[in-house]
Amino acid sequence: MTPRAPRWTGDRRPRFPRTARLDAVGHAALGGACLAAAAGSALALRWTGRPPAVRAALGPVVVVTGLVALDRRRWAAMTTGLSSTDDAAATRVVADLLVARGLPVEVDEQRPGLRYAHRDARRVHAALQDLGVDTPDR
Known part of the structure; x- marks a missing residue:
């Protein structure tokens, strides 16, 4: 069995501070x-x-x-995004299902994907997993 690269690379630990870069x-x-x-x-x-x-x-x-x-x-x-397909129509359907659940998501039409605030990320990811959409490991 050959080793696979991790799906999400990079350091996943929260930085201090998250938004400011102190020089x-x-x-x-x-x-x-x-x-x-x-x-x-x-x-x-x-x-x-x-x-x-x-x-x-x-x-x-x-x-x-x-x-x-x-x-x-x-x-x-701040907003973050998630894209799971190149199909804008499928992304719109998923976004409509999330909005119906009361989650504030927007659709990025240029590159099909969802945009949402970091504060809503856990709820959005949980709802996406309920819908069977693959989300990043947290």
Whole structure:
């Protein structure tokens, strides 16, 4: 038996952040924001009586958590696509079935395929599998 190439290649692990590509300046800005937040939280939480390192740790956690939340929200609104055939009519039929199930999908007429938001990907893939359409392994 000869080995087969994987159907979906590439690194499937989620990146941090998903939508932004931080270069040296971006990493420096993130580091600066974390340092400023650390100093601010250390000063603002003096009344707690905790050691300065513990007080300072809260600031960067808030900055990075906010960055991740905004990044995930932006990523969820971005669209992705799936094409399983070159037949535009078949793609339209599948899209109509998905829309009937309440899923917000659009048909890409130029290259027959479905377009949908990342936030809806799991529901769309589950519905496609129910319809017998091959979907990417997740």
